[in-house]
Amino acid sequence: MELFDENNENKHSDRTFDSKSPLADRMRPQTFDEFRGQEKIVGPGTPFRKSIEEDRVGSVIFWGPPGSGKTTLAELIAGTTRGMFIPFSAVTSGIKEIKAVISKAGNFRKMSGRKTYIFIDEIHRFNKAQQDAFLPYVEKGDIVLIGATTENPSFEVISALLSRVKVYVLERLSDEALTEIIENALNDTERGLGSMNLKIDDK
Structure with missing residues (x-):
């Protein structure tokens, strides 16, 4: 299984948009200026x-409910770091x-001197042996x-x-953040629904 292309770092920072893609994917924030919510963490x-x-990001786990921005934050890290x-x-x-991914990460660091950020969605689904496999490489x-989970990491x-x-x-x-996200989608003519002249009913 080919996990990534060594010659194309941070693909997420140069995304193209297919008009047929789901609206949520097209409107996923590309910069921190577009990101809504979690101001205490990434404001x-x-x-x-x-x-x-x-x-200079260290290893982290994002714990939160679905839709709170865990995957988006991981992709923003990908687009911002080198x-x-x-x-x-x-x-x-x-x-x-x-x-396989650890081996590739090691080779990449030897060749470029740069870090490899591994984003593990639903990290709580890894068993002990799988988590143990990452441990020495995180330590060194x-x-x-970068882990994401809806479950309490302590357990x-x-x-x-x-x-x-x-x-x-x-x-x-928050309701305010959700309203901003919806309004951005309605007003964005490139990625969103701006060309359709839709409006939010205040009722």
């Missing part, structure tokens, strides 16, 4: 935002795939692990790994 001037902009970004599914990947800094992530990551708790989006 302007926050320590985590600065670490992303300065390309390392290689590898999306990795905890549902479909086993030890074999983990070893060979990879930067789903092994303590050895949990002690080496920073957990950020994402809140459910």
Whole structure:
């Protein structure tokens, strides 16, 4: 299974849009200026935002409800930093795939001196053996692990790994943030529905 292309780092930073793609995918924020919600974590001037902009992000886990921005934050990290970004599914990947991605990350670091960011969606679905496989490489800094989960990491992530990551708790989006997201979709003529002249009914 080809997990990524070594010659194309951070593909997420140069996305093209298919008009037939789902609206949610087309409107996914491409910059922090477009991101809504989670101001306490990634608002302007926050320590985590600065670490992303300065390309010194450590391993993290985003814990929050569906739709709170976990995957979007991971992709914004991919588009902002200079390392290689590898999306990795905890549902479909086993030890074999983990070893392959670790090997590629090591080769990439030797050749470029840059980090590899591995995004693991639904990290709570990894069993202990799978989580253990990442541990030594997180410890040595060979990879930067970005996990996303809807479950409490204290119960789903092994303590050895949990002690080496920073957990950020994402809140459910406020009504104000949701309204802004909807209005942006209605007004955006390139990616959204702006050409249809739709309006929100205040009622």
